[in-house]
């Protein structure tokens with residue numbers, strides 16, 4: 001598969017709010033190359049005085065969608081890049097990107113093993129690319145997503161996840177809300193812990209392939225917990241987005 005690592009100028013085709021703090025940018029790429037679900041792009045901003053800032057953003061869309069990609073960005077209030085992507089960038093604007101990048105945190109729908117995806121906050125983004133790819137490819141291997149958010153309103157892609165999990169193709173979605181729950185909430189209501197991991201992971205068996213993405217504390221707790229449950233570490237892939245701080249895991 002071609003890796004296109006030269007910078008290219010993408011056009012912002014659409015902007016869609018996901019939650020109060022998260023929006024999705026659809027970028028049209030002149031040198032689009034199919035990605036592997038889980039890969040990311042680097043995005044570079046250049047100020048008028050030449051100062052440049054560069055950050056990585058996972059691809060949210062499926063590789064089956066040619067010519068464009070979705071990036072889903074959480075606004076970090078005191079950040080350098082994400083507030084610009086939220087407050088300034090608009091459809092019709094241009095932005096420099098390069099990618100797709102990454103060969104480790106990737107999943108391809110041809111695999112037959114069961115799949116466990118664990119995400120915290122915006123860590124769900126590369127996992128969503130995997131689920132969209134899974135649906136587009138018609139894959140049926142048993143798959144579970146365990147997704148930790150602070151509150152119900154912070155859940156990214158809630159309605160699409162509901163739709164995907166009702167398609168009857170072997171996907172189940174488990175939410176946990178760590179800070180506040182709406183009345184009548186039937187999902188989990190605490191940080192990811194050993195008991196939760198056991199309930200969600202055990203039915204998938206020992207051969208399960210695991211992808212965990214989110215803040216460092218969540219990633220470490222989930223990976224350690226799964227190893228204690230007997231999942232071989234070699235079957236667990238992890239990706240961290242930033243400091244362990246406030247992202248949604250707790």
Ligand SMILES: Cc1cc2nc3c(=O)[nH]c(=O)nc-3n(C[C@H](O)[C@H](O)[C@H](O)COP(=O)(O)OP(=O)(O)OC[C@H]3O[C@@H](n4cnc5c(N)ncnc54)[C@H](O)[C@@H]3O)c2cc1C
Nearest residue numbers: 055056057058072073074078079080081082125241242247
């Ligand atoms: C491989 C990879 C993929 C990524 N994919 C995504 C993605 O799909 N969506 C997305 O929103 N982000 C993603 N990130 C994080 C992204 O690259 C930036 O780090 C993030 O947008 C913050 O950049 P900033 O310039 O706004 O903040 P900065 O100026 O870099 O940081 C400002 C302050 O916020 C803190 N901070 C930085 N990042 C975080 C964070 N994630 N959580 C809490 N505090 C933070 C910093 O410590 C600092 O105090 C990814 C990171 C990597 C390495």
